[in-house]
Amino acid sequence: MLTIGLTGGIGSGKSTVSTLLAARGATVVDADRIAREVLEPGTPGLAAVVTEFGAGVLSPDGALDRAALAAIVFADADARARLDAIVHPLVRQRSRELVAAVPPDAVVVNDVPLLVETGQAGSYDLVLVVEADPETRVARLIDRGLTEADARARIAAQASDEQRRAAADVVLDNSGTPDQLAEQVQRFWAERVAPKAG
Template identity: 80%
Template sequence: MFRASCRYSAHMLRIGLTGGIGSGKSTVSALLAARGAVVIDADRIAREVVEPGTPGLAAVVEAFGNGVLAADGSLDRPALAAVVFSDPAARARLDAIVHPLVRDRAVELAAGAPADAVLVNDVPLLVETGQAGSYDLVLVVEAGLDIRLARLGERGLPEADARARIAAQATDEQRRAAADVVLDNSGTREQLAEQVERFWVERVEPARG
């Protein structure tokens, strides 16, 4: 789905990339990077800001206890997930710790990009955190629920946990409402690549002049 947008920047083009877990955002960001886009991955940053020795990890432990630490002192992500994905209040506490750290680091990385870059912010919770208006274009990747569950199962995530994580995120309808372009990743990688190429030719290149 393609729709007009009037939010183009005269210089750096800022694209917000989002989609539900298992939708294929990582594949799209890799395809965009191959075309020369500068990709800032919020998931990667979210891991960095809670590495051992960081203030982020210390704040998480203070909020949730030593039970979320692995034996080597790193964050035990499955243990933390077991706490927050079944408790909205706990998830909100975690978000309040991690999200500001991620945003600050993303801003720092964006400041280091070339002035004429195509800057792609890969943000899983872009819609949930109300960031859609921060970008010249919002690109949403989606796929059918059964397909997403199958992909997450291949990653080793039990179906119950996968459904809980999907339910904790925005709906497809909410993401579409914020989108300038929606890519359907229910098919093959080749079909997705064709959609990314069309997006680049029809939306990115004209915006760059």
Template identity: 80%
Template sequence: MLRIGLTGGIGSGKSTVSALLAARGAVIVDSDRIAREVVAPGSPGLAQVVEAFGEGVLAPDGSLDRAALAAVVFSDPEARRRLDGIVHPLVRARATELAAAAPPDAVVVHDVPLLVETGQASSYDLVLVVEADAATRVSRLVQRGLTAEDARARIAAQASDEERRAVADVVLDNSGPPEQLAEQVDRFWTERVAPVAG
């Protein structure tokens, strides 16, 4: 089993790279998806979040009100650390279960937005970082519905490009057109994955 850690800042294009790798046959373990799963209605994770932050983070239907929680944690580093302390261990445990269920010869890609921030780089055989310039990332996030100010705040709250590059085995540049990114993923698979996984 080849374990690849895939990371990059918000708006950099991790999901696109993830989809390109999945098309090559990789098993994707998506930390964002798992993070939603571990705080689903009725879950122990959601109960812990409500205990830590109060009923105000719940939507009327009893699900997590992500916008209300974001308003609390993005402006308060201590609150964010408290949330991370609840969610990250649950996400890691579930990611480990999913990876263990993959076939022994699988290429397992762990899509982990906060790989650098949570110190997980050494857990993988290869670390793949996706980058895009800040203006491109802000533009993509605004297209998703964030304000430019919120987009810049979220980018600033994450590790810098330099910090990600410091742990990267391979860096993909996603500032250009989609076909350029696809070519880089093809090259990565041919040069770094196939010789080991083949």
């Protein structure tokens, strides 16, 4: 099994790279998707979040109100750390379960937005970082519905490009066109994945 840790700042295009790798046969374990799963209604994770932050983080139907929670944790590093202490262990446990279920010769891409921040770089055979210039990232986040101030706050709350590069085996630049990114992914697969995957 070849394990790849895929990371990049919010708005960098990490999900696009994940999709391109999956199209080449990789099994993708998406930490963001798992983070949503472990906070679904009725889960111990959601119960723990409500205990920590109060019922104000719930929507009327009992689901997590992500916007309400984000308003708390992106404005307060201590609150974010308390949330991370609840969610990260649950995500790691579920990720391990998913990886254990794939064939032993698989290429597994662990899509982990906070890979550097949580000190997981050493857990993978390769660390692949996707980056884009900050203004491109802000524009993408505004297109997703964030205000410019929220976009910049979320970018600032994550590791810097320099910190991610220091942990990377390969860096992909997604400041250009989709075709340019696809070419970089193809080169990464041909040079770094295919020889090790056999």
